[in-house]
Amino acid sequence: MYGLPISTERKRQLPKKAIYAKFEWKPAQREHFDADIARIDIVAVVSSGTVPGLGEGAVVKEFYVLAVQLKRREYDIQNIAQLTKLIPQNMVFALQYDNRTQFAVFYTKLFTSAWQPTEEAVLSLSGLNLDTVWENIVKEIVQIEVAEGHTLTEQIAVDDQRAKLLAQIATLERKMANEKQPRRKRECFEQIKNLKIIYERIH
Known part of the structure; x- marks a missing residue:
């Protein structure tokens, strides 16, 4: 899935009820979230244990890929931002609607990629350790070039x-x-x- 090794694949649903309970949302907040999001699944875990030859990072030990089934394409980005608070881990969200996918990632703030056909949506694991791989994935989603001398x-x-x-x-x-x-x-x-x-x- 998304060009990742089969060894990284997982299938674990995150029930929306658990999210509502964790944040103690009021009915209006739950309705707002539910209007955008149909289902959330953890579909991959990338780590030195799931990708042979990939070194553990000094900062990043692993990251998750979550597939988010959307009810509408014009969703509220704040609903995705809320999900970044659910799991204290590095995460990539694959937002899916009508056979198209948009990646989202939180790195100082939430960034999203352009929409693309789901079958063409790929996350490249470029780097020898997870720190480098994670940074390269963020660069790819954000579409940013880092000038020499800058982090x-x-x-x-x-x-x-x-x-x-x-x-x-x-x-x-x-x-x-x-x-x-x-x-x-x-x-x-x-x-x-x-x-x-x-x-x-x-x-």
Whole structure:
């Protein structure tokens, strides 16, 4: 499944009732979760014990792959984020809807991949130990390139900062385009110019 070795495969359902009990959710919270998620199963455990030749990591000892059957494609991402609190382990979620799959992973925050046909959804085990394998899986899902001298966590922070600056620039450009007063137009222009300088300095 997902291109992983057969030795990693598991089949263990996580009943939604157990999730509700663990979090002591109110009826409205349960209904919100149930509106998105039909079923959750642990389908693989990747560790040095289940993958011959794969070394244990200094940080990552194993990770789980959970198949999540969705009731709708436009789900609430917070329902998946809640699942990251259920098991204190590294996890990859394979979100499935209508023969298509989207991977999700929590690494400083929750990331999702693009949707793809389920038969083409693959998790590559690239690396000699679990620390490297896990980081490479996260990179693949996040679609991020780590610049030389940065850790993955640092690169995510840099990319987030750059994305926020781009959003600020876009907002100011719209404001400047609609502004009638020359003085305020000039103020917007100067702010945009300064933000672009900051953007270019962030690496």
